[in-house]
Amino acid sequence: MQVDLRESWWIRDVEIPSRLVLAPMAGVSVQAFRRQGRRYGAGLVCSEMVSCAGLEHRNERTLGYLRVARDEHPLAIQIFGSEPAVMADAARMVVAAGADIVDINFGCPVRKVTKTGAGATLLEDPDRACAIVDAVATAAGVPVSVKMRRGLENGSRVCLEIGPRLVDAGAATLTLHPRSARQMYTGEADHSLTAELVELVDVPVIASGDVTSRARAQSVLATTGAAAVMVGRAAQGNPWALSEIVNGDAGEPSRDDVAAELIVFVRETVRELGERRASGFLKKFYGWYLGRGRFPRPFKQELVQLESTEEVVTRLLAASPGAAELVERLEAELPDPADEILLDSMPISIYGGG
Numbered sequence: 477m478q479v480d481l482r483e484s485w486w487i488r489d490v491e492i493p494s495r496l497v498l499a500p501m502a503g504v505s506v507q508a509f510r511r512q513g514r515r516y517g518a519g520l521v522c523s524e525m526v527s528c529a530g531l532e533h534r535n536e537r538t539l540g541y542l543r544v545a546r547d548e549h550p551l552a553i554q555i556f557g558s559e560p561a562v563m564a565d566a567a568r569m570v571v572a573a574g575a576d577i578v579d580i581n582f583g584c585p586v587r588k589v590t591k592t593g594a595g596a597t598l599l600e601d602p603d604r605a606c607a608i609v610d611a612v613a614t615a616a617g618v619p620v621s622v623k624m625r626r627g628l629e630n631g632s633r634v635c636l637e638i639g640p641r642l643v644d645a646g647a648a649t650l651t652l653h654p655r656s657a658r659q660m661y662t663g664e665a666d667h668s669l670t671a672e673l674v675e676l677v678d679v680p681v682i683a684s685g686d687v688t689s690r691a692r693a694q695s696v697l698a699t700t701g702a703a704a705v706m707v708g709r710a711a712q713g714n715p716w717a718l719s720e721i722v723n724g725d726a727g728e729p730s731r732d733d734v735a736a737e738l739i740v741f742v743r744e745t746v747r748e749l750g751e752r753r754a755s756g757f758l759k760k761f762y763g764w765y766l767g768r769g770r771f772p773r774p775f776k777q778e779l780v781q782l783e784s785t786e787e788v789v790t791r792l793l794a795a796s797p798g799a800a801e802l803v804e805r806l807e808a809e810l811p812d813p814a815d816e817i818l819l820d821s822m823p824i825s826i827y828g829g830g
């Protein structure tokens with residue numbers, strides 16, 4: 477059975493225009509990444525995980541994650557924490573910021589998060605996990621989704637026990653990344669578990685893990701019955717993978733295409749994070765964009781050494797003069813940044829990006 481990835485589907489009353497969801501990735505899923513993902517065919521994009529404690533304390537950097545642009549909807553904002561009441565307050569804030577869906581993180585395997593009782597550890601505490609979903613669903617007024625791993629230990633099938641309970645508690649969709657927390661990103665995602673979860677719940681399931689091509693996406697959808705696939709690492713510095721998966725658009729981008737997308741990404745990220753934070757944040761993206769044999773290796777190393785992002789843009793334009801016209805076209809299509817929804821409680825300095 478061939479599944480059309482361009483078909484829309486629904487999470488309660490939110491229409492998702494394609495069967496590809498862009499994964500939440502800490503240190504990656506900035507606004508520029510999400511907006512680019514939407515342009516290349518993702519039906520739903522997601523923020524990186526946002527700390528509910530950080531929101532509770534009005535931490536400036538945490539609040540910065542809640543900047544939402546007009547052209548990224550439908551958008552899920554992901555929150556993590558371990559206290560139902562604090563998570564409920566966080567949910568109200570992210571909805572006020574413009575989230576169409578509140579996503580709850582029950583998958584993060586990183587110790588900094590799990591030691592606080594949040595992320596994947598909640599898979600071992602189903603009562604608390606359900607209390608969180610219940611509190612968030614009651615507070616949010618928009619659909620609530622949960623993203624989880626298979627369990628903490630290798631071979632765990634805990635996701636199949638807790639999944640239906642999370643739905644009963646109010647989850648409108650479940651995303652399963654079927655690796656254990658212990659595995660981190662090693663081994664393979666076992667999507668036979670995704671198929672089992674689909675059988676157990678009457679909400680749409682999103683399959684996350686190792687979807688890197690159209691063929692793989694088709695096979696995961698067909699063999700699991702999932703409503704959508706989620707794509708993470710394959711989209712890093714490579715939005716073309718998204719249009720390949722959704723539309724079957726084949727072919728490597730030209731150098732000018734790559735340079736133009738990277739330049740727009742750099743400028744948008746500087747606008748969001750400010751020059752100082754953006755220049756460090758962006759370095760990993762240079763390798764992601766320019767690798768894959770697209771540009772010679774020394775060129776990437778040269779960009780990483782440059783002091784300012786302006787120099788990076790100048791160097792990219794010198795290497796790929798045809799990119800200038802493409803950049804102009806891309807930037808003309810972006811909405812005015814003044815259209816962003818700004819929360820009253822946000823400190824002024826984050827509006828300027830600094």
Ligand SMILES: Cc1cc2nc3c(=O)[nH]c(=O)nc-3n(C[C@H](O)[C@H](O)[C@H](O)COP(=O)(O)O)c2cc1C
Binds near residue numbers: 499500504524707
């Ligand atoms: C750098 C990085 C950061 C991630 N951050 C998050 C996160 O904040 N929240 C989350 O639910 N998953 C996070 N993930 C997991 C991804 O969303 C996804 O489930 C996982 O990478 C498997 O999909 P993939 O094989 O398509 O990359 C992260 C993954 C990576 C590689």
